[in-house]
Each structure stands twice: as C-alpha cells, then as structure tokens.
Amino acid sequence: MIGLLPRLRRFAVTLCRSGPDADDLVQDACAAALQKWHHYDPAQPLDRWMFRIIRNLWISEIRKRQVRQGQGQIPAEEATELQTADADDSLAAKQVQGKVSALPAELSQPLLLICTEGYSYREVSELLEIPVGTVMSRIHRARKLLVSTLGQAERITS
Amino acid sequence: MKDLSIKLSAYLDGELEAGDALAIEALLEADPAAQAELDALMAADAMAQEQFAAVLREPVPLALAQKIKSSPVGMPVARPAPRLVSGALAAGLALFIFGGAGGYLLKDQIAPSGTEVASAGWLSDIADYHAVYAGQQRHLVEVAADEADHIQTWLGGTVGVAFSIPDLSQFGLTFEGGRLLVANAKPVAQLMYRLADGTVIALCLQSSANGGAAPAPEFKQQTIKGFDFVSWKADGAAYVVIGPGGQPNLTGIAALAAREV
Numbered sequence: 038m039i040g041l042l043p044r045l046r047r048f049a050v051t052l053c054r055s056g057p058d059a060d061d062l063v064q065d066a067c068a069a070a071l072q073k074w075h076h077y078d079p080a081q082p083l084d085r086w087m088f089r090i091i092r093n094l095w096i097s098e099i100r101k102r103q104v105r106q107g108q109g110q111i112p113a114e115e116a117t118e119l120q121t122a123d124a125d126d127s128l129a130a131k132q133v134q135g136k137v138s139a140l141p142a143e144l145s146q147p148l149l150l151i152c153t154e155g156y157s158y159r160e161v162s163e164l165l166e167i168p169v170g171t172v173m174s175r176i177h178r179a180r181k182l183l184v185s186t187l188g189q190a191e192r193i194t195s
Numbered sequence: 196m197k198d199l200s201i202k203l204s205a206y207l208d209g210e211l212e213a214g215d216a217l218a219i220e221a222l223l224e225a226d227p228a229a230q231a232e233l234d235a236l237m238a239a240d241a242m243a244q245e246q247f248a249a250v251l252r253e254p255v256p257l258a259l260a261q262k263i264k265s266s267p268v269g270m271p272v273a274r275p276a277p278r279l280v281s282g283a284l285a286a287g288l289a290l291f292i293f294g295g296a297g298g299y300l301l302k303d304q305i306a307p308s309g310t311e312v313a314s315a316g317w318l319s320d321i322a323d324y325h326a327v328y329a330g331q332q333r334h335l336v337e338v339a340a341d342e343a344d345h346i347q348t349w350l351g352g353t354v355g356v357a358f359s360i361p362d363l364s365q366f367g368l369t370f371e372g373g374r375l376l377v378a379n380a381k382p383v384a385q386l387m388y389r390l391a392d393g394t395v396i397a398l399c400l401q402s403s404a405n406g407g408a409a410p411a412p413e414f415k416q417q418t419i420k421g422f423d424f425v426s427w428k429a430d431g432a433a434y435v436v437i438g439p440g441g442q443p444n445l446t447g448i449a450a451l452a453a454r455e456v
Binding site: 038039040041042043044046047050056060063064067068071136137138148149151152153157158173174176177179180181183184187 | 200201204205208210235236238239240242243244246247248250251253255256259260262263264322323326327330419420421422
C-alpha cells in the first residue's frame, strides 16, 4: 500500500485539487481499506480497489459539504467536485496556466485513468459509475479543452 | 466534425470496433484535416501525461506514509485533528506532530494479510523507503555527495560494512549522497543516484551473516511493490540496487556496483 501512495495521491489530487486535502483523503482511504481488508479480493488489483475507496470517500465528503452549504442531496455522478462555474468558463478564466490541473474533476479523472493508468472505457465506466458513452464524451472534451489551451499558449508565445 | 473528433479520440484509446478503426485509418490517409485533428488530440495526451507524471514525482509526505504504515489492520488511523480546510495548516500540523516519531514508526511493518510481522524481508522495507524518498527533490539524502569520505566512514561504521562509493556514471547516474535506513531492525546504508531525467536509483547494503566470499556474486532480480530490485550477497553483506519498475540496465548497474563497492 505504501508503494502505491504516489499514484493514490495523484488520483486524489484530481478530485480534491489540493495536495493537503488529497493527503487527508488518501490517509482516510488507507485507514478504511485496512479496516475492511477482509473484503479485499487478492485477485483484484490493489490500486483499483483503492481508487474506488478514494472516490467513494470523496463523494461522501462532497455530499456532506454540500448538505452543510444547503444544496441538499445530490446524485453520485454529480458529486465528484465542489460547486464550480461552467467547466469551459473556469478553464478559460485560468488561461493556459495549470492546464490539466485546471480541468474539472469530471474530465481530469477519465483523462488520468485512460491516458496514464491504462483503464479501458468500460473500466472507467464501472469505477466512476457513469455510462461508457459518457466516458467517451468526457475524455474527448478533456482533450479538446487541452488542445484549446495549447492554442492559447502558442498565440501568447507568438 | 465533432462526431469525427470523438471517434478519433476513441480511436486513440483503441476503443473503436475493428471496422470503425479501419474506416478511421482510411480517412486519416485521405484527409489532412482529420490527421491534424488526431495530431492535436495526441498533443493533448502528451501534455496530460507529462503533467500527471509531474504529480507522481511530488514527494509523498513522510507523515502520511508513517501514519499508514503504523496503522494496524482493523483499527482506524489516528487523526491528529479534524479535517482542516486549510491545507497548509493541516500539513504543517501533521508534520509537527508526527515528524519526530518518524524514525521509530517506519520500522514497523504491516503484511498484506493484515498481521504484523517482525520481518518481511529487508527488501520490502527498502521498497517502502524508496517510495517515499525517491520523490524528494531538495531532501533526497541526509549527507550530500560532496562529503563522500564522511558517508563512507559514517555509514560504513554504522552498518558494519566497509564500502567504496561506486562510480555509476557510465549508466548516466550521478551520485547524490547517502542516507541511513533501518530494515529488519538493522541499519542499512543507502547510496542515492539520479539520472538526468530525475529517476532515482539507490544502492543499499547491510551486514549479512550469509554473505559469503564467493568469487562472483549471484544476482537475483525481483519486483516488489512496483519497484525492480537486483540483489546479491558478498563478503558478509547483502546488497541491492533498486529502481522504478521496468527500469532498464538495472542488472548492469548492479554488476558494476558489485565490482566497485
């Protein structure tokens, strides 16, 4: 589990957007995993089991925060990040700085899982509890937003 | 164009049916605009991979590793304080509270089965240390390479194994310095090297009753917790070279280290 920490933190950062919050989330997830270690199937990759625990804890945390903020209960697929402005507006506002880190979690997570962790669309669909078609459109949208920031960077450079 | 772009994105991920993939490949040959769109998506991927890789290189906070490592299975991890919205304050508090106890806590081990064990092999401990320290930038080592003589005296005396610091520059490795670790309740000398791309390779050694004086060491390759190891024993000591999983030339590095150490 210790050896997985860098990758667990990276996954958590795509959710939290804050290193310290990600560290807290990973610590809680590892504690939860150790508590229910008897549920872990050794035939299943440990990293994927941990990613699922991290995501579930984060959704729980966001739900608590949003209930506290008077936004009421929300479905899991909408609970992956704190209430923000429209993704495109948010990214544009940050110009080309941050790039990947500026993507909303709903886009950066499929991007991380598919481009870097080697997940299939089906596996991302199961982990994030969204349809395969949504995975396809979200990773495309993530790429297009990054392409647009690359274009902005080129225009600024020139 | 949007539908085509989505298909190109799926093509990039190998998610299209065979027939659709063939159609896309034919289109790419005939349509420069489609090829340009694919190139743009690939450029976005390259940027994403680079930035995600950078996150992976960030050091794992020692306090986090220590708390997880010291948590017995079935018991919740003791939290120093309720979750703090201020990240910097939370991190600072955690380091303040747990920093001093780190050396003691890190020597504890948790087996995957959940039972605490006295010894799971020193390589498992080395893997845990490497996961934490290899991400360190400013604090990779305790004693820097410019005090090589001191490193040899200090670590050699503490570990009980006289050694020379191998020159591994022919593999592109720069000696960065040394650290003292504890594995299997015994001191370990860790010599840290870095490639130009930032990859950290370490040579670790500790005394070993089984380390005979064989004319040629027998090298053993293992992958533990995602890291590649090449270990050998010689002259009353156990040695291991550790690097990231899939690291090329690790056996060659180990062979050279075995000759020079």
